[in-house]
Amino acid sequence: MIDIAQIEPKLKEMLSENRYSHCLNTQKIASFLAQHYVVNPQKVRIAALLHDCAKDLSVELSENYIRKYAIILDEIEKNESRLWHGPVGSVLAKEKFGIADEEIGRAIRIHSTLDKNASTLEKIIYVADYMDYRESKEDEQSYERLKNIAITELDIVTFWIINFKMLDILKYHGVIHPRSIEARNELVHKLKDKMKYYDI
């Protein structure tokens, strides 16, 4: 598999400074979480680093990629351009970085919404992405608590983050993707007895 050192300079050229530093931070958090789970650490690093590789593309360029690679978007994705960078990113990972690994591709593709039956790799990317965003907003104590729980209870933290993101979307009257609802429902069933021990 490709060396991380080869990815970074190319990625840096494709992204704004802030976005690139978000990708580096996501990688750092994801790698930290990966140490505590049975998951391929190299795949985690690559998926985390590349998860937003298509986020700074213009709508026009994204549309070109969608056409060129015949990316199939569902009805909600078609109307929500904020969700395009996942599927387009997984194609760019292959085209620009030679990452053809399917597990990495899917982790990039669904990183904004998650999905039911998500793998540990996919949950780690989903959690690390949000944790970096959250780090700047949380006080240090509650951020550390989130991080400490995430190393033993990835499902609990994944569930919380789905809720946080849904609440944000509700606030701006946005559309919630059904994949997120299905991922959340699955975790509600899976975690039902455990949840009471972990209040947000």
Ligand SMILES: [Fe+2]
């Ligand atoms: Fe993203």
Ligand SMILES: [Fe+2]
């Ligand atoms: Fe991100």
